[in-house]
Amino acid sequence: MQCIIVKKIYNFFVKFLNFMYNILMDNKHHIDIIRGKYKNIRLKISNNGEISLYAPKSLSNEKIIDFIKAKRKWIEKHIEKIDNMNKVKSTYDFENYGYIFNNAMPFGNIKKDTFYRNAFLNYIKPMVHELSIRCNLYYTSLSIVNSKRVWGSLDSNKRMKLNWKIVILPKELIVYIIIHELCHSQEFNHSKYFWSLVGQYIPNYKEIKEELKKFSFLLTSKIL
Numbered sequence: 001m002q003c004i005i006v007k008k009i010y011n012f013f014v015k016f017l018n019f020m021y022n023i024l025m026d027n028k029h030h031i032d033i034i035r036g037k038y039k040n041i042r043l044k045i046s047n048n049g050e051i052s053l054y055a056p057k058s059l060s061n062e063k064i065i066d067f068i069k070a071k072r073k074w075i076e077k078h079i080e081k082i083d084n085m086n087k088v089k090s091t092y093d094f095e096n097y098g099y100i101f102n103n104a105m106p107f108g109n110i111k112k113d114t115f116y117r118n119a120f121l122n123y124i125k126p127m128v129h130e131l132s133i134r135c136n137l138y139y140t141s142l143s144i145v146n147s148k149r150v151w152g153s154l155d156s157n158k159r160m161k162l163n164w165k166i167v168i169l170p171k172e173l174i175v176y177i178i179i180h181e182l183c184h185s186q187e188f189n190h191s192k193y194f195w196s197l198v199g200q201y202i203p204n205y206k207e208i209k210e211e212l213k214k215f216s217f218l219l220t221s222k223i224l
Ligand SMILES: [Zn+2]
Pocket: 180, 184, 190
């Protein structure tokens, strides 16, 4: 009997604490507090936006509250990123459509990989050529790569590699990626000078860089 009462009181406090934590987050996001045999305090945000906080049993509630306060901005940024990604994700139907510059086109009788390879050769290759001339920035060769990490690269021999998935992106993001790589022909590192060079061609490159982040899930998703 005593045990049940203790348990009830304990549960009440756990509920109360969770209530407090969520007030801290302006009730915007619910955080599940999980106490256990953990060495450190740790936050995990799943792809569907669920937030879990793992904390050692001995850690005081004040410390947990301080931790959430300190991480609040990070949590909000992360959740925003997931929301953006899900918004973009839900607008694509990669099974039935190929995407060129963000426009859906039915595959018809063409195989998916041929569709995207053709799109790359027909749209991206001429675009690289044209932008190179227009910006007076040169490259020696262009090849298509299938990278899970980057959209493009330019090595010290000015050989440009572009991820075939850039075909799918909105046009202004493709232009940004190409000009970014072309600027590496002048400056190898992401120095201040490099960004001032990018800014000469794309004054709002900071916004575009942010926009591109929404599409970064494409790099790792299997769409072929
Ligand atoms: Zn770069």
